[in-house]
Amino acid sequence: AMALPALTRHSPAGPLADLITFVYLFGLARFFFALSGVDSGSSFAGIGAGRELTLGILVEPTMMLSLLVVALIEGSTNLGAIASGMSGSYLQSPAAIGLALAAFAFAVFIEMGKLPFDLAEAEQELQEGPLTEYSGPSLALLKLGLALKKVVLAQFMLGVFLPLGAADSLAPAALLAAAAWLPLKLLAVFLIASVIENSMARGRFLLTARVTWVGFGLAALSFAFYLTGL
Numbered sequence: 001a002m003a004l005p006a007l008t009r010h011s012p013a014g015p016l017a018d019l020i021t022f023v024y025l026f027g028l029a030r031f032f033f034a035l036s037g038v039d040s041g042s043s044f045a046g047i048g049a050g051r052e053l054t055l056g057i058l059v060e061p062t063m064m065l066s067l068l069v070v071a072l073i074e075g076s077t078n079l080g081a082i083a084s085g086m087s088g089s090y091l092q093s094p095a096a097i098g099l100a101l102a103a104f105a106f107a108v109f110i111e112m113g114k115l116p117f118d119l120a121e122a123e124q125e126l127q128e129g130p131l132t133e134y135s136g137p138s139l140a141l142l143k144l145g146l147a148l149k150k151v152v153l154a155q156f157m158l159g160v161f162l163p164l165g166a167a168d169s170l171a172p173a174a175l176l177a178a179a180a181w182l183p184l185k186l187l188a189v190f191l192i193a194s195v196i197e198n199s200m201a202r203g204r205f206l207l208t209a210r211v212t213w214v215g216f217g218l219a220a221l222s223f224a225f226y227l228t229g230l
Contacts, residue, residue, distance in 0.1 A: 003022060037052070
Protein backbone atom coordinates (compact mmCIF):
# COMPACT_ATOMS: atom_id res chain seq x y z
CA ALA A 1 0.00 0.00 0.00
CA MET A 2 2.87 2.39 0.78
CA ALA A 3 4.25 1.92 -2.73
CA LEU A 4 1.13 3.28 -4.43
CA PRO A 5 0.84 6.89 -5.60
CA ALA A 6 -2.16 8.11 -3.59
CA LEU A 7 -2.03 11.71 -2.36
CA THR A 8 0.66 12.63 -4.88
CA ARG A 9 1.53 11.43 -8.36
CA HIS A 10 4.77 10.03 -7.01
CA SER A 11 5.31 6.93 -4.92
CA PRO A 12 6.49 7.46 -1.33
CA ALA A 13 8.42 4.16 -1.57
CA GLY A 14 10.26 4.45 -4.87
CA PRO A 15 12.26 1.18 -4.98
CA LEU A 16 9.19 -0.87 -4.03
CA ALA A 17 6.99 0.89 -6.58
CA ASP A 18 8.18 -1.15 -9.54
CA LEU A 19 5.22 -2.50 -11.48
CA ILE A 20 6.61 -6.02 -11.81
CA THR A 21 7.57 -6.18 -8.13
CA PHE A 22 4.12 -5.00 -7.11
CA VAL A 23 2.27 -7.60 -9.18
CA TYR A 24 4.52 -10.40 -7.94
CA LEU A 25 3.92 -9.34 -4.34
CA PHE A 26 0.21 -9.86 -5.00
CA GLY A 27 1.00 -13.25 -6.51
CA LEU A 28 3.09 -14.20 -3.46
CA ALA A 29 0.24 -13.25 -1.12
CA ARG A 30 -2.16 -15.36 -3.17
CA PHE A 31 0.23 -18.32 -3.00
CA PHE A 32 0.49 -18.25 0.79
CA PHE A 33 -3.24 -17.64 1.15
CA ALA A 34 -3.99 -20.77 -0.90
CA LEU A 35 -1.24 -22.72 0.88
CA SER A 36 -2.83 -21.94 4.26
CA GLY A 37 -6.06 -23.54 3.04
CA VAL A 38 -4.34 -26.68 1.80
CA ASP A 39 -2.33 -26.98 5.01
CA SER A 40 -5.50 -27.09 7.13
CA GLY A 41 -6.41 -30.51 5.68
CA SER A 42 -10.04 -29.51 5.15
CA SER A 43 -11.62 -30.66 1.87
CA PHE A 44 -13.60 -27.41 1.56
CA ALA A 45 -10.45 -25.36 2.20
CA GLY A 46 -8.62 -27.42 -0.44
CA ILE A 47 -11.35 -26.72 -2.99
CA GLY A 48 -11.23 -23.02 -2.17
CA ALA A 49 -7.44 -22.95 -2.40
CA GLY A 50 -7.47 -24.64 -5.79
CA ARG A 51 -10.07 -22.25 -7.11
CA GLU A 52 -8.18 -19.27 -5.70
CA LEU A 53 -5.07 -20.31 -7.64
CA THR A 54 -7.13 -21.00 -10.77
CA LEU A 55 -8.59 -17.51 -10.59
CA GLY A 56 -5.10 -16.06 -10.24
CA ILE A 57 -3.98 -17.84 -13.41
CA LEU A 58 -6.98 -16.45 -15.25
CA VAL A 59 -6.76 -12.87 -13.96
CA GLU A 60 -3.07 -12.02 -13.55
CA PRO A 61 -2.24 -12.14 -17.31
CA THR A 62 -4.93 -9.50 -17.89
CA MET A 63 -3.48 -7.28 -15.17
CA MET A 64 0.09 -7.70 -16.44
CA LEU A 65 -0.76 -7.03 -20.08
CA SER A 66 -2.83 -3.93 -19.34
CA LEU A 67 -0.09 -2.56 -17.08
CA LEU A 68 2.53 -3.40 -19.71
CA VAL A 69 0.73 -1.15 -22.19
CA VAL A 70 0.86 1.93 -19.96
CA ALA A 71 4.45 1.09 -18.94
CA LEU A 72 5.48 1.02 -22.62
CA ILE A 73 3.64 4.28 -23.28
CA GLU A 74 5.39 6.02 -20.37
CA GLY A 75 8.73 4.25 -20.85
CA SER A 76 9.00 3.15 -17.21
CA THR A 77 7.82 0.38 -14.91
CA ASN A 78 7.87 2.67 -11.85
CA LEU A 79 4.32 3.31 -10.64
CA GLY A 80 5.09 6.88 -9.65
CA ALA A 81 6.62 7.67 -13.05
CA ILE A 82 3.64 6.07 -14.80
CA ALA A 83 1.16 8.05 -12.68
CA SER A 84 3.02 11.30 -13.38
CA GLY A 85 3.15 10.60 -17.09
CA MET A 86 -0.45 9.44 -17.37
CA SER A 87 -1.74 12.82 -16.25
CA GLY A 88 -0.70 14.20 -19.64
CA SER A 89 -0.57 11.12 -21.88
CA TYR A 90 -4.24 10.42 -22.58
CA LEU A 91 -4.07 12.16 -25.94
CA GLN A 92 -0.94 10.20 -26.89
CA SER A 93 -2.62 6.79 -27.21
CA PRO A 94 -6.24 7.29 -26.10
CA ALA A 95 -7.63 4.01 -27.46
CA ALA A 96 -4.81 1.91 -25.99
CA ILE A 97 -5.02 3.59 -22.58
CA GLY A 98 -8.83 3.40 -22.49
CA LEU A 99 -8.86 -0.32 -23.28
CA ALA A 100 -6.03 -0.98 -20.81
CA LEU A 101 -8.07 0.82 -18.13
CA ALA A 102 -11.17 -1.25 -18.97
CA ALA A 103 -9.17 -4.51 -18.82
CA PHE A 104 -7.51 -3.58 -15.52
CA ALA A 105 -10.85 -2.49 -14.01
CA PHE A 106 -12.28 -5.87 -15.07
CA ALA A 107 -9.41 -7.65 -13.28
CA VAL A 108 -9.83 -5.48 -10.16
CA PHE A 109 -13.54 -6.32 -10.06
CA ILE A 110 -12.71 -10.03 -10.04
CA GLU A 111 -9.97 -9.64 -7.42
CA MET A 112 -12.44 -7.79 -5.16
CA GLY A 113 -14.46 -11.00 -4.94
CA LYS A 114 -17.65 -9.73 -6.54
CA LEU A 115 -20.45 -11.68 -8.21
CA PRO A 116 -20.33 -13.90 -10.19
CA PHE A 117 -16.72 -14.65 -9.16
CA ASP A 118 -17.59 -15.07 -5.50
CA LEU A 119 -20.89 -15.89 -3.82
CA ALA A 120 -21.94 -14.81 -0.36
CA GLU A 121 -23.70 -18.14 0.18
CA ALA A 122 -20.75 -20.20 -1.10
CA GLU A 123 -17.67 -18.33 0.10
CA GLN A 124 -16.16 -21.44 1.65
CA GLU A 125 -16.06 -23.06 -1.78
CA LEU A 126 -14.86 -20.08 -3.82
CA GLN A 127 -12.50 -17.17 -3.13
CA GLU A 128 -12.62 -17.31 0.66
CA GLY A 129 -12.50 -21.10 0.80
CA PRO A 130 -9.03 -21.23 2.44
CA LEU A 131 -10.56 -19.53 5.52
CA THR A 132 -12.76 -22.53 6.39
CA GLU A 133 -10.66 -23.73 9.34
CA TYR A 134 -9.72 -20.30 10.69
CA SER A 135 -11.33 -18.62 13.69
CA GLY A 136 -10.69 -15.99 16.33
CA PRO A 137 -7.84 -13.46 15.91
CA SER A 138 -6.37 -15.32 12.92
CA LEU A 139 -9.66 -15.10 11.02
CA ALA A 140 -9.99 -11.43 11.97
CA LEU A 141 -6.52 -10.63 10.63
CA LEU A 142 -7.19 -12.49 7.39
CA LYS A 143 -10.53 -10.72 6.94
CA LEU A 144 -8.82 -7.37 7.52
CA GLY A 145 -6.17 -8.35 5.01
CA LEU A 146 -8.78 -9.21 2.37
CA ALA A 147 -10.55 -5.90 3.01
CA LEU A 148 -7.26 -4.01 2.72
CA LYS A 149 -6.54 -5.84 -0.53
CA LYS A 150 -9.76 -4.44 -2.04
CA VAL A 151 -8.80 -0.88 -1.09
CA VAL A 152 -5.24 -1.33 -2.38
CA LEU A 153 -6.48 -2.69 -5.72
CA ALA A 154 -8.94 0.19 -6.10
CA GLN A 155 -6.18 2.71 -5.37
CA PHE A 156 -3.83 0.83 -7.68
CA MET A 157 -6.25 1.48 -10.54
CA LEU A 158 -6.87 5.10 -9.54
CA GLY A 159 -3.21 5.90 -8.89
CA VAL A 160 -1.92 4.48 -12.17
CA PHE A 161 -4.75 5.05 -14.64
CA LEU A 162 -6.75 7.93 -13.11
CA PRO A 163 -4.38 10.18 -11.14
CA LEU A 164 -6.98 12.96 -11.19
CA GLY A 165 -6.93 15.15 -8.12
CA ALA A 166 -3.55 13.85 -6.95
CA ALA A 167 -1.07 16.55 -5.97
CA ASP A 168 1.88 17.20 -8.28
CA SER A 169 3.87 18.79 -5.44
CA LEU A 170 4.25 18.57 -1.66
CA ALA A 171 2.63 21.95 -1.06
CA PRO A 172 0.26 21.77 1.97
CA ALA A 173 -2.71 23.15 0.02
CA ALA A 174 -2.24 20.62 -2.79
CA LEU A 175 -1.91 17.73 -0.31
CA LEU A 176 -5.07 18.80 1.55
CA ALA A 177 -7.01 18.93 -1.71
CA ALA A 178 -5.69 15.50 -2.68
CA ALA A 179 -6.62 14.13 0.76
CA ALA A 180 -10.18 15.36 0.20
CA TRP A 181 -10.35 13.82 -3.30
CA LEU A 182 -8.94 10.40 -2.35
CA PRO A 183 -11.87 9.03 -0.27
CA LEU A 184 -14.36 10.37 -2.82
CA LYS A 185 -12.62 8.53 -5.66
CA LEU A 186 -12.44 5.31 -3.66
CA LEU A 187 -16.11 5.66 -2.73
CA ALA A 188 -17.00 6.07 -6.41
CA VAL A 189 -15.07 2.91 -7.33
CA PHE A 190 -16.80 0.83 -4.65
CA LEU A 191 -20.23 2.23 -5.54
CA ILE A 192 -19.75 1.36 -9.21
CA ALA A 193 -18.51 -2.12 -8.28
CA SER A 194 -21.52 -2.62 -6.00
CA VAL A 195 -23.97 -1.54 -8.70
CA ILE A 196 -22.39 -3.93 -11.21
CA GLU A 197 -22.33 -6.76 -8.68
CA ASN A 198 -26.00 -6.33 -7.80
CA SER A 199 -26.86 -6.41 -11.50
CA MET A 200 -25.24 -9.83 -11.90
CA ALA A 201 -26.78 -13.27 -11.64
CA ARG A 202 -25.16 -16.19 -9.89
CA GLY A 203 -22.81 -18.12 -12.16
CA ARG A 204 -21.05 -21.47 -12.10
CA PHE A 205 -17.35 -21.37 -11.25
CA LEU A 206 -16.55 -23.66 -14.17
CA LEU A 207 -17.76 -20.92 -16.54
CA THR A 208 -15.37 -18.36 -15.03
CA ALA A 209 -12.68 -19.05 -17.62
CA ARG A 210 -15.04 -18.04 -20.43
CA VAL A 211 -15.82 -14.74 -18.73
CA THR A 212 -12.21 -13.82 -17.96
CA TRP A 213 -11.36 -14.08 -21.67
CA VAL A 214 -13.28 -10.82 -22.08
CA GLY A 215 -10.78 -8.98 -19.90
CA PHE A 216 -7.78 -10.58 -21.57
CA GLY A 217 -9.25 -9.73 -24.97
CA LEU A 218 -9.53 -6.07 -23.97
CA ALA A 219 -5.91 -6.09 -22.77
CA ALA A 220 -4.72 -7.77 -25.98
CA LEU A 221 -6.67 -5.25 -28.07
CA SER A 222 -5.12 -2.44 -26.05
CA PHE A 223 -1.64 -3.80 -26.82
CA ALA A 224 -2.52 -4.04 -30.51
CA PHE A 225 -3.72 -0.42 -30.48
CA TYR A 226 -0.46 0.63 -28.80
CA LEU A 227 1.55 -1.07 -31.55
CA THR A 228 -0.48 0.80 -34.20
CA GLY A 229 -0.20 4.11 -32.34
CA LEU A 230 -3.93 4.51 -31.64
